[in-house]
Amino acid sequence: MKFLVSSSVLLKNLLTINGVVATNPIVPILENFLLRIDAAADHSGDSAAGMLTVTASDLQTTMTTQIPVDASEGGSIAIPAKLLLDTLRSLPDQPITININTETFGTEILTDNGRYKISGENPIDFPKIPSVNKNLSVELSSDGLLSAINNTVFATSTDDLRPAMTGVYLQLSADAAGAGTATFVATDGHRLIRYRRNNISTSTTPAAERSLIIPRKALSLLKAALPEGVPVQVDLSQANASFTFGAGGAPSTQLICRLIDERFPDYENAIPANNTNVMTIGRADLLNSLKRIMIYANRTTHQIRLSLKGKNGPSPTLTISAEDLDYANEANEKLMCDYDGDDMEIGFNAKLMAEMLSNLSAKMISLEMSAPNRAGLIIPADKEEDEEILMLVMPVMLNTYA
Numbered sequence: 001m002k003f004l005v006s007s008s009v010l011l012k013n014l015l016t017i018n019g020v021v022a023t024n025p026i027v028p029i030l031e032n033f034l035l036r037i038d039a040a041a042d043h044s045g046d047s048a049a050g051m052l053t054v055t056a057s058d059l060q061t062t063m064t065t066q067i068p069v070d071a072s073e074g075g076s077i078a079i080p081a082k083l084l085l086d087t088l089r090s091l092p093d094q095p096i097t098i099n100i101n102t103e104t105f106g107t108e109i110l111t112d113n114g115r116y117k118i119s120g121e122n123p124i125d126f127p128k129i130p131s132v133n134k135n136l137s138v139e140l141s142s143d144g145l146l147s148a149i150n151n152t153v154f155a156t157s158t159d160d161l162r163p164a165m166t167g168v169y170l171q172l173s174a175d176a177a178g179a180g181t182a183t184f185v186a187t188d189g190h191r192l193i194r195y196r197r198n199n200i201s202t203s204t205t206p207a208a209e210r211s212l213i214i215p216r217k218a219l220s221l222l223k224a225a226l227p228e229g230v231p232v233q234v235d236l237s238q239a240n241a242s243f244t245f246g247a248g249g250a251p252s253t254q255l256i257c258r259l260i261d262e263r264f265p266d267y268e269n270a271i272p273a274n275n276t277n278v279m280t281i282g283r284a285d286l287l288n289s290l291k292r293i294m295i296y297a298n299r300t301t302h303q304i305r306l307s308l309k310g311k312n313g314p315s316p317t318l319t320i321s322a323e324d325l326d327y328a329n330e331a332n333e334k335l336m337c338d339y340d341g342d343d344m345e346i347g348f349n350a351k352l353m354a355e356m357l358s359n360l361s362a363k364m365i366s367l368e369m370s371a372p373n374r375a376g377l378i379i380p381a382d383k384e385e386d387e388e389i390l391m392l393v394m395p396v397m398l399n400t401y402a
Helices: 007-020 081-090 142-155 216-225 283-296 350-358
Strands: 002-006 032-039 048-057 061-071 075-080 095-100 106-110 115-119 136-141 167-174 179-187 191-202 208-215 231-236 240-245 253-258 277-282 303-309 317-324 329-336 338-340 344-349 364-369 376-380 387-393
Touching: 002 007, 002 048, 007 048, 007 061, 007 081, 007 095, 007 216, 007 253, 032 061, 032 081, 061 216, 075 081, 075 115, 081 115, 136 142, 136 167, 136 179, 142 167, 142 179, 142 191, 142 216, 142 231, 142 387, 167 216, 191 350, 208 216, 208 253, 216 253, 277 283, 283 303, 283 317, 283 329, 283 350, 283 364, 303 350, 344 350, 350 376, 350 387
Parallel strands: none
Antiparallel strands: 002 061, 002 095, 032 048, 032 075, 048 061, 061 253, 095 106, 106 115, 136 191, 136 231, 167 179, 167 208, 179 191, 191 387, 231 240, 240 253, 277 338, 277 364, 303 317, 303 344, 317 329, 364 376, 376 387
């Protein structure tokens, strides 16, 4: 078995799926890439157009990528991922020939002036690619899916004792005409993000609804691999989800992940209603002020105090302050804002709040509050069409209302 391919093209595609490969996998074969050649020989028997499919897996998540190559014979082999990647990284861009002995699984990489021999493994030991029975199919733009991932995945929990919160909850609904809505939700118990995308296209009629939890690792891999401006086909079964996409619209990369089979918290009841105190402020102004003030906050709690004055003052003002009693450090800043509500003081974790603001792109944001002991809602004042973002952050108790 032999094929010819560009070293840079092969490297680029392998780097796309390399994040799946675990450092210390449960099964040793998972340290390898599975390479499979589907060749179509021409009538002369010379090399012809073929397709190289490379697979990486950690049993929970599987990624495949397809690369056109010159090959006259099909076959498959498992090759150590790190060794192959390190070799390709060190090579200049050039055509390389890879010879594979399907009996001994010895592999040779031939370049213009070099020969590199790698000991491969039997491909039969590599896990099979999971099948996805399409209960529901949805098409999203890669830009929309990237926006959903960027706005939610950072807020997932790292606590394995609460597995449902280690992934992003996805609610899909479709009407009889095939127009649908996708709602992505992430929470770690201290904050909650709800990202909603309207007017997605589904293949399900009549009307249908589906909810599932996608693992954080799978979404992080998608974030790194998705190109801009291409359609993404999402196929869902009872246990797995599949994401298929490719550059130029041609499907070439697929990610299949096992869904988290747990019950997600009832997030709708956690979102407070009747928030009568509303502050509107520039996102960058608030974020930069938070970054400066949090330097002086307690290093464990990251607690900052927001003091809002509106009705009783000449003009609405926001005072952000922090103090670290252990070291007698303190700081405060005043910012101009639009504020409609009662004078109030409320405490937040500055680190969490700054991370939430950093993931928004809006110029202006609204902070909606009802009371100092209830959650605040961060909502972008300007947003894209067919997009809705809500960020909830829990308050921290201040001494003033203890």
